[in-house]
Amino acid sequence: MQSDAIVLFQGDSITDAARDRSRPADLGHGYAALAAAALRARRPDLTVLNRGVAGNRIGDLRDRWDADTLAHRPALLSVLIGVNDTWHHCQGGPHSPVEDWEEEYRQLLVRVHGHCAPRLVLIEPFLVPVTPDQWAWRVDLDPRIHAVRRLAAEHGALLLAADGLLNQAARAAGRPGLVAADGVHPTDLGHRLLADAWLRLVRDAVGG
Template sequence: MSVKLGNCVRVLFQGDSITDAGRDRGDDSSLGNGYVSLVAEKLTAANPARRVLNRGIAGNRVADLRARWQQDTLDAGPDLLSVMVGINDTWRRYDEGAVTTAEEYERDYRAILGQARDAGARLVLVEPFLVPLDANQWAWREDLDPRIHAVRRLAAEFDAALLAADGLLNQAAREAGDPAAIARDGVHLTPAGHACLAAAWLRLLGADTGAAAGV
């Protein structure tokens, strides 16, 4: 089954800093300054009754999402849920020595998706990604790539839409001639990177007729 936006009224985005994008966590309507705000501009212009929520929190790993899943996801009652998480599960291995195995990552991810599916949400899974700036970051791929494969398996298992963000953003970096033009530190997106991701999300959900501002 192809997941499309259809008549979904409540659209919720979950994840880490890339989704968070500096949102005001004290304001439920704050969307941050990244791809979520670009997507929301288009979705609400097409349907003013639609509400877009951003519940991303910078630094989160999948276990953090699982710990706050009920309050920050299920209680909001989304019709459509978009999730991107995993780069911090990799990053913390290299900067803090905190290891989340690919098996643990997939276990926790499967658990939260199962709860969301049981609550009736349509699912969109956005791959975690890395746009390496140097040889040290290329070494991270050993840890990240199994997580990307896990997300692809989970998308098939849960009949979710899959946004293959890793390939998309690395291709955009090659076209730009500089990875830092897309992700300033290999992870956090520039305005161009956010625009690329937003445009791909809208295409995936069949909501790309007439570009949103900045997309």
């Protein structure tokens, strides 16, 4: 069984957003905290948890899935993962082939479905290139974005198409660094854009 009053955000540093991990209820300073404030204004009974961990790749998420996801039995689970798998590889680190990455992600979703069957929100990994060399990262990242789209379709998840959203916003702003200072981590504007898009997506999935 799940708790019908728990919303859980899961992911890497973009979700973590400098949360104080010594305080389990802390939501950090990013899109998860912004979305939580709006959710609680409508549903004061909701418990919103952030379990994003900076630096995580899909393997790290797998290793803590039981304790940081399944144990909470969320009614709604939001996941954003993938850019670190690309970033580490493009800077000479270990490579996680996209086919393996997708299957590992799939197994996490299969497990959570079997455990508590939450409503799912999958957020595309994204990159807003701020330097010429970051454009080369897209060779590795774009297939991961496509994998998330496939997984969303397979699992009946809501899909937040964050890559197009933030790149379009960067064009409108006139400079990519205004949306993601280093191409990966959103600015205050970037986090607000993500939160607003997330809230629009889940409006009908969270009552109140």
